Amino acid sequence: MHNTAGAAKRVAHGKAAVRKRILTALFLSTATASAAIFAPAFAQQYAFDQVVIEGNQRVDNATILGFAGIRRGQALSQGGLNDAYQGLVRSGLFQTVEIVPQGGQLVIRVQEYPIVNIINFEGNKRLSDEDLAGIIQSQARRVYSPSVAEADAAAIGEAYRARGRIAATVTPKLIRRSEGRVDLAFEITEGRVTEIERLSFIGNRAFSDRRLRQVLETKQAGLLRTLIQRDTFVAERLELDKQLLRDFYLARGYVDIQVTDASAEVARERDAVFVSFAIREGRQYRFGGVTTVSEIEGLDAAEFGALSRVRSGVPYSPVVVENTIARMENLALRKGLTFVRVDPRITRNDRTGTLDLEFALVRGERVFVERIDIEGNTTTLDQVIRRQFRSAEGDPFNPREVRQSAERIRALGFFSDAQVNARPGSASDQVIVDVNVEEQPTGSLSFGASYGVESGIGVNIGFSESNFLGRGQALSVAVSTGTDSTSSSISITEPAFLGRDLSLSLGAFYNVTSQKNAIYDTANVGTRVALSFPVGDVSRLELRYGLSKNTIKGYEGKDVGGTIEVNPTLEAESARDGEFTSAVGYTYSYDTRIGGLSPDRGVVFRFSQDFAGLGGDAKYISNEVQALAERKILNEDVTLRAIFEAGAISPLGGYSTRVTERYFGNSKIRGFEGNGIGPRDTVTDDALGGNFYAVARFEADFPLGLPEEYGISGGLFLDVGSVWGLKGDVFDADNNPIDTGFNPRAAVGVSVLWDAPIGPLRFNFSKALKKEEYDKDQPFDLTISTRF
Structure with a gap:
């Protein structure tokens, strides 16, 4: 037993020794292999006595070596050869590049890109070849580059x-030609115009979708617009629309407004887009307490506070605040106080929904305008842009004035984009104002047709240029014809006469009419010069002079029952052939709609006087007054409007007015023909006009429930007024007195308003409630709607 156990131990010990020797051998072999694997690698070095270049035809050897960065005899690593290869590829001159070391010789084989012979555009209809050529970077007789061609596409x-x-x-295609040349063609599939199929809003409660759509630059296409006009989708326009929505809400006191998203979903067929805006309105805030304080010693806060136009209880509007600040800072400048800044300090009262406003007069930093740099204007002169600034080089820097100047530049309408920014100047107290503009077309040539119940079918031809010769001048030429009239005019306006805020206007006109309700014709030719300038924040004064020649011709009476009847008044006036009128006048206008101070309401007042008699034949004083009050209600979906107009022409020194100078009904009182009211010869049916007129119009415009994109809305109106008064005794053809007294007329009606592609049309359906027996009523009228 003992021997057997010892033998077993010796066997086991032997096996263990064998295993140890095997493990040791494996470890040593593995360590050796690992050492071989992880040993430092030494990059292979190349040295060339000769560089051979093959395949080049137009690019010389020196240029190729320059791109490769290789010199003869230079030692290069494998990485250096790779850099040489990349340099040749980046040159954009070679279609293929191969670098092959062959002992002491380096072979560079290249295949050059072909030369572009011509560039063609195929399939384009909406954009001309000239337009497309200005977009691409590829050029004829230059080396073809696939990357540039793809970028062009x-x-x-x-x-x-x-x-x-x-x-x-757009797909770029190559057509191979001989001698290493190619024709480059851009195959274009234009596709259909992508319309705004639906324009919706999420989260709006204070204002309807219809009202908000009116704010946006983007419009929704509908049934009628599909037939006549298409509203296209432009992705870049969505950011502008978001800002327009924010401005709309802010101007109405919604200080927490957020337009959180503007998304556009393209239909599967890519022919329609669904646009939606997500809005968080918040609550509406109104002005609370308004105070003015001064933190500058010796500066009277009460004097500046008197300039405030902010009223407690009205919806908050940043425009009103900005205008008040501008008035206060301008007062400081007039008093010779520089670097006075007005800080608006707002305290929010969530419980009452009010904003307490404090205007603080503080001392601003002493920073000056070093210079104003203008870039991007190729047509518009620098002076046109510079005059939009109220400050010049060397003046104190006012950030608010820079923002307002940027708004004035954009408001010119000469530029598709205008950016105004300030950056540090050459010193810590200097600022450079950069102006970058992108010009857009400012001229238009128009051909059109018109129709009116009074004027009939007409043809209109016009040319207008709002930035004539890049000087900011407005030039207009127009010719229009109707069934019974022809008129032509030309005018040019200089908005900054003598470099100041003075608008100088020169014009000439020639009008010929064939009166529909009178057996006579008129001719009026003349010229006019006017100078206008602001006299307040929302008021303006115009001074003018006009010289004209008025002629009544062709009056021979009227055949009444086989007898030619002649009105003595018209007979006498037609005998005064070609009288001249030389008159000076002025117009004062006040319009609170300017600047959007109260976006949901407005008041307009105009008063004009003209004095004829400084030379010429006519001697009279003409007075006219116009007033309007307008307000939007029911979340601004309904507009209420009241208009009053009146005029009086007072002859001087025994002068008798002519039919070309007196007032007629025209479109002032709806429900009647143009010459349908006022003094009339009941025998010859000739309208004589009157020296006085007055009319009050009450209107309401409202939606009809149709989709907003149709551009159709409704209206109700009530017109009350009269035309009356002639100097001296006036008789008809039978020598009977003509009624020249004040006889009020009244008409009521409904309107259909259509924002058509040719202009805003107004269809009036009227009923005369009060009229004289000799009046000419008109139950239906179609006119171009105008804004008072």
């Missing part, structure tokens, strides 16, 4: 997408 596609054709595709 993308740029063309983007140009189409900016015009609402997001389904457009």
Whole structure:
């Protein structure tokens, strides 16, 4: 037993020794292999006595070596050869590149890109070849580059997408020619215009979708607009729409407004887009307490506080605050106080929904405008942009004035984009104002047709240029014809006469009419010069002079029962052939709608006087007054409007007014023909007009429940007024007195308003409630709607 156990131990010990020797051998072999694997690698070095370049035809050897960065005899690593290869590829001159070391010789083989012979555009209709050529970077007689061609295709596609054709595709194609030349063709599939199929809002409670759609630059296409006009989708316009929505709510006291998202979903066919805006309105805030304090010794806060236009209890509006600040800072400048800043300090009262406002007069930092740099204007002169700034080089820097100047530049309408920013100048107290603009077309040539119940079918031809010769001048030429009238005019306006806020206007006109309700024609030719300037924040004064020649011709009476009857008044006036009128006048206008001080309401007042008699034949004083009050109610979906107009022409020195100078009903009182009211010869049916008129109009515009994109709304109106008064005794053809007294007329009616592509049309259906027997009523009228 003992021997057997010892033998077993010796066997086991032997096996263990064998296992140890095997493990040791494996470890040593593994360590050796690992040492071989992880040993430092030494990059192979190359040295060349000669560099051979093959395949190049137009690019010389020196240029190729320059791109490769290789010199003869230079030692290069494998990484150096790779850098040489990348340098040749990046040059954009070679289609293929191969670098092969062969002992002491380095061979560079290249295949050059071909030369572009001509560039063609195929399939384009909406954009001309000239437009597309200005977009791409590829050029004829230059080396063809695939990357540039692909970038050009993308740029063309983007140009189409900016015009609402997001389904457009562009593919660059090569046509091989001899001698290493190619023709480059861009195959274009324009696709259909992508319309805004639906424009919706999420989260709006204070205002309806219809009202908010009116705010946006983006419009929704509908049934009628599909037939006549398409509203296209432009993705870049959504950011502008978001800002317009924010401004709309802020101007109405919604200080917490957030437009959290503006998304556009493209239909599967890529021919329609569904756009939605997500809104968080918050609550509406109103102005609470308004105070003015001064933190500058010796500066009277009460004097500045008197300039405030902020009223407690009205909805908060940042525009009102900004205008008040501007008035206070301008007062400080007039008093010779520089670097006075007005800080608006707002205290929010969530419980009452009010904002207490404190205007604090503080001493601002002493920073000056070093210079104003203007870039991007190729047509518009620098002076046109510079005059939008109220400060110049060397003046104290006012950040608020810079923002307002940027708004004035954008309001010119000359630029598709205008950015105004300030950056540090050459010293710590200096600031440079950078102005970057992108110009857009400012001229238009229009051809059109019009129709009115009074004027009939007409043809209109017009040319207008709002930035004539890049000087900011407005030039307008227009010719229009109707069934019974022809008119032509030309005018030019300089908005900054003598470099100041003075608008100088020069114009000439020639009008010929064939009166529909009178057996005579008129001709009026003349010229006019006017100078206007602001006299307040929302008021303006115009001074003018006009010289004209008025002629009544063709009056021979009217055949009444086989007898030619002649009105003595018209007969006498037509005998006064070609009288001249030389008149000076002025117009004062006050419009609270300017600047949007009260976005849901407005008041307009205008008063004009013209004095004829400074030379010429006519001698009279003409007075006219116009007033309007307007307010939007029911979340601004309904507009209420009251308008009053009146005029009086008073002859001087025994002068008798002519039919070309007196007032007629025209469109002032709806429900009657143009010459349908006022003094009339009942025998010849000739309208004589009157020296006085007055009319009050009451209107309400409201939605009809139709989709907003149709552009159709409704209205109700009530017009009350009259035309009356002639100097001296006036008789008809039978020598009977003509009624020239004040006889009020009244008409009531409904309107259908259509924002048509040719202009805003108004269809009036009227009923005369009060009229004289000789009046001419008109139950239906179609006119171009105008804004008072």
